[in-house]
């Protein structure tokens with residue numbers, strides 16, 4: 195069985211985000227890059243399956259040379275090899291274009307299963323994986339918290355607001371990982387060393403039959419801003435009963451954010 | 458050229474559906490475009506009454522037993538056909554769990570751009586949206602430049618406003634022939650009556666300061682008094698004190714309640730990313746230097762095991 199995991203390189207979640215002088219993009223100088231956290235869950239799921247049975251796990255990325263660094267993290271977790279669709283044009287592509295590149299690389303790989311993150315924590319685009327499934331015309335389920343492999347099908351638990359769907363899905367299929375799926379491993383040093391020797395194959399746009407025009411963006415980022423600044427407000431003074439009484443009064447009378455009181 | 462709004466249901470219209478309808482009406486007015494709506498489900502005729510005052514021209518109601526619950530294959534297939542039939546140019550959905558999946562798949566199938574989870578929707582010859590990135594550490598303004606434009610709206614954020622009481626014309630349709638590959642075996646609902654975190658108007662969150670799983674019961678009582686839901690920091694989730702579905706933050710849920718009460722949470726950058734757009738933030742922490750106080754509107758420096766019970770008592774007085 196062949197499993198692919200699509201993985202993205204993103205700034206560490208602890209990063210302070212600085213908007214660049216063009217007012218449209220983020221300054222990347224000084225940022226530390228990691229494998230997107232949900233993609234770690236995706237890699238973990240694939241590696242766990244490989245540990246249980248005969249599976250080959252391939253990590254696939256689309257972007258520039260720098261992606262290899264994050265792909266190596268997935269290889270250190272236990273993936274066998276990598277495929278990178280490499281072209282400078284991809285760095286300007288939106289989720290739509292990126293999905294075309296990934297699907298282009300995946301279409302002839304003969305994979306039975308594809309895992310992805312539920313969203314990349316940089317653009318929070320929440321769409322690349324589903325688009326890939328559509329382009330490959332395979333079924334999929336997003337935001338899964340549980341996964342059991344069966345014969346030619348899988349059973350998954352898919353999160354929704356206040357509950358979940360238990361679903362059965364035929365293979366080949368694509369799934370996006372939510373946090374509850376598993377606990378990603380920390381790669382051990384020997385595995386990090388081994389990962390350096392694993393193959394990462396490069397594909398050009400031409401190799402996958404995609405032109406730059408195919409992946410041009412149909413949107414324009416016109417500006418970027420910081421969220422409304424929250425300045426620290428008031429620290430309430432006094433003994434606990436007094437402070438609590440004041441707080442409740444403020445929330446009810448001034449801010450009007452307490453509505454329901456159960457008798 | 459017209460707008461098509463996708464209405465989400467769970468037996469009845471969800472509040473995010475009304476928010477989407479309202480936002481679509483406002484956009485339609487600005488852009489001079491007609492608004493149509495699509496609702497896929499089972500026995501939902503009565504829901505049309507709730508759609509008065511949104512200037513929806515026509516409601517397309519797809520009604521079938523097999524459509525009762527969300528099925529990606531079926532729902533995407535239906536909406537895709539309808540977009541073509543109506544020559545819709547703007548598609549508006551909800552950025553709920555299922556709404557995001559529907560929009561992403563639909564955008565893949567229609568090969569159009571999609572902005573998910575937008576917090577602002579405007580018109581300047583085309584859709585102009587505000588979209589949080591990096592879990593809200595920055596906000597992009599994006600203009601969708603293709604002829605077909607698609608957005609999903611963050612739930613709980615857009616206000617519902619009606620104008621008059623004109624109801625849409627309803628056209629009920631049966632399910633078209635579609636191949637459905639996935640099977641729903643079972644739908645599990647979290648404890649009945651509990652308010653879901655992502656939809657709650659009030660969230661009471663606990664962190665490592667709780668020291669264990671038991672004090673979450675105390676927070677739950679407070680949340681119940683307020684009609685709110687329980688949230689948590691990753692530290693509390695990773696310690697196994699509470700389920701991960703309660704996690705708020707960059708790798709948890711992004712919540713936008715009217716009131717967020719953080720108890721024993723230090724305010725790490727990843728946590729703030731998930732709750733900083735709350736209307737009012739209250740922090741209870743015994744460390745006066747905790748970063749959470751830098752963004753809290755109201756702070757109480759103190760032991761949560763003293764403050765939370767006092768708060769419950771004070772709220773009890775209101776009820777009495």
Ligand SMILES: Cc1cc2nc3c(=O)[nH]c(=O)nc-3n(C[C@H](O)[C@H](O)[C@H](O)COP(=O)(O)OP(=O)(O)OC[C@H]3O[C@@H](n4cnc5c(N)ncnc54)[C@H](O)[C@@H]3O)c2cc1C
Nearest residue numbers: 664665666690691692706707708709721723728743744761
């Ligand atoms: C990739 C990645 C993703 C992450 N994503 C998230 C995320 O989505 N959400 C998230 O929350 N975190 C996330 N984190 C973790 C984050 O960095 C912090 O570690 C975490 O938020 C800390 O949780 P905490 O505030 O509960 O714990 P702490 O930082 O340990 O704070 C506990 C606080 O409780 C106070 N306290 C202790 N006892 C009491 C008492 N009796 N009364 C009152 N106050 C008391 C202390 O003063 C302290 O401020 C992520 C980290 C990484 C690396």
Ligand SMILES: Nc1ncnc2c1ncn2[C@@H]1O[C@H](COP(=O)(O)O)[C@@H](O)[C@H]1O
Nearest residue numbers: 201255256310311313314319320321322
């Ligand atoms: N450039 C990329 N290369 C490989 N995988 C990607 C890329 N961008 C996104 N993905 C995958 O798609 C998921 C969702 O990304 P997004 O739609 O950007 O939120 C990510 O978690 C990855 O698994």
